[in-house]
Amino acid sequence: MADLFEAAGLTPHAPSPLADRLRPTTLDEVVGQDHLLGPEGPIRRMADARRLASMILWGPPGTGKTTIARLLAKAAGYEFQQLSAVFSGVADLKKAFEAARARRAAGQSTLLFVDEIHRFNRAQQDGFLPFVEEGVVTLVGATTENPSFELNGALLSRCQVFVLKRLDEAALESLLAKAEAFENRPLPLEPEARGALVALADGDGRYLLTLAETLFNIGSDRALSTKELGQVLQKRSPAYDKDREEHYNLVSALHKSIRGSDPDAALYWLARMLAGGEDPLFIARRLIRAAAEDIGEADPMSLVLANAAKDTYDFLGSPEGEIALAQVVVHLAAAPKSNAVYTAFKAAQAAARETGSLMPPKHILNAPTRMMKDLGYGKGYAYDHDAEEGFSGQDYFPEEMERRVFYKPRGEGVEARIKDRLDRWAAMRKERGGR
Structure with a gap:
């Protein structure tokens, strides 16, 4: 141990921090x-x-x-x-x-x-x-x-x-009690200020004892209020590494709170990310993704509003622009949800990989030359606007490929009306001989 003291420019007899003096001596004394x-x-x-x-x-x-x-x-x-x-x-x-x-x-x-x-x-x-x-x-x-x-x-x-878990309130309180017993005097804090001190430690026992040592050293002859505690101690920034796991944990929590239709939790995680110094435009990009992936056609305006929030922040900056992010977080969390477009596109991508280079059916090919017309390009194409009810019922899949249904509306929000239309068109397609 002596070499560690020497490396730090200390002697083994130098005063050590309270956290070191209270370090547990057995595994039974470790809290939390x-x-x-x-x-x-x-x-x-x-x-x-x-x-x-x-x-x-x-x-x-x-x-x-x-x-x-x-x-x-x-x-x-x-x-x-x-x-x-x-x-x-x-x-x-x-x-x-x-x-x-x-x-x-x-x-x-x-x-x-x-x-x-x-x-x-x-x-x-x-x-x-x-x-x-x-x-x-x-x-x-x-x-x-x-x-x-x-x-x-x-x-x-x-x-x-x-x-290892971050220390909970009970574990932190036990550390304060141990510090008071070691010092043989109570911390000079009112009950509410004591709770604020525990919250300030943010689950870090060593930091809590460092704060407690500061309070013991000031030697106050009366209990400090929460406001006075804030004047004595400097609040540290929340633990948040923008390029490490906490970054991904919190953005995941924000996204999943929106998907789970909980605006209160979503606002909390938004506030945590902003307090930790996250780039608001990174958050805006995630909100745009949530609008497309989790809400989709159930509320098509969500994507427009998410982009508008990004533009608003771009224009106003912090802190005013953060209100636009909060507004769209609430809108997305409260909106009807559907991932039908997201899953439909993944299914369509899989089908595209499976089927390779199948040509479109000839009746929907353009025929800009005489030769192409002679080959049947565009022959039999029905212009939908001229058809009854604006729907021809023609087939648009490759001739060698069976019709597949990728998009299956969930029936939430606007998608309920879309589902009704698609069901009606499917019935009309069969009536008119389509697949």
């Missing part, structure tokens, strides 16, 4: 991860058996990944060795593996904890494989990013992935 550390939890079972498998701990910041790894090594009797992918290179990895091999020869197992393991490139990740396979080290990697996207498949196949 009972699904992994409870009596039937998979990590608890490994610790009790004193036989560890390599694993990836995936979860938000401040949920206990480093602490769990350290305590797991202690409980199982393994030597704990820690690296950070941010500060370590190939030489550090070689040194760690050599030390682990020497321990193994002496009968001592090594738990190699790699923080931010997703920061290692693909080649560096592959470097772990032989040492994990031989049992030289038991690898415990920690990451805030989706391992499916950030880690090599070969490495993932040799590790179990455990998902």
Whole structure:
């Protein structure tokens, strides 16, 4: 540990943050991860058996990944060795593996904890494989990013992935109670301000204890209100990486809330994305897609309005233009839904691939030359506007292809009227000898 202090320019006797002083000393003291550390939890079972498998701990910041790894090594009797992918290179990895091999020869197992393991490139990740396979080290990697996207498949196949949850209100409250017991004094907060402090932590236990330490240090002789708390503490931006998983999670939540006809949830996810700094034009593009994919002909104006919202934002910018995005989010969520056009087009694409280069029937081919007329191009074509009820009932599929029905209106909104028309035309087509 001393070398870590020295690297940071500190001595082992330097004051440590409250979060470090309150770090759990046993797995039982870790809060908020009972699904992994409870009596039937998979990590608890490994610790009790004193036989560890390599694993990836995936979860938000401040949920206990480093602490769990350290305590797991202690409980199982393994030597704990820690690296950070941010500060370590190939030489550090070689040194760690050599030390682990020497321990193994002496009968001592090594738990190699790699923080931010997703920061290692693909080649560096592959470097772990032989040492994990031989049992030289038991690898415990920690990451805030989706391992499916950030880690090599070969490495993932040799590790179990455990998902840590963001700390809920009860877990965060237990941390505050522990901090107050350690300091032997209550936090100087009114009840509502205490709730605001927990909300401000956003599920991050380490950040909560950092905020609590700030409040202890100001030494207020009276309880602070919520407003005063806001003046003392700076609210941090929500966790949101525009090019990583959270970006896709939130846009998926927005799209699915619209599809599920829940305008309130859709507005919430829109607000979350904007608060996280998402590009509003990216959101506008997703709304246009939702209008075409999930609403379609049930409310054809939705596509027009989604494009209008994009143009409005383009013209006004933030924050005024964001109101147009909110308006179209509500409209799309409240609109009747139909994916009939979307599914019809996919079916038509599949049919086009199957049938290759079939020609249109001759009666609907243009005949700009005499030769083409002699070959029968355009012969027998019926001009629909001259037909009874403006409908000829002629066949427009290739002659070698059976008629197929791709578009099947759902009967929602405007599509109910479209369905009636198509049903009537289908009956007239049969009456007039068409397919």
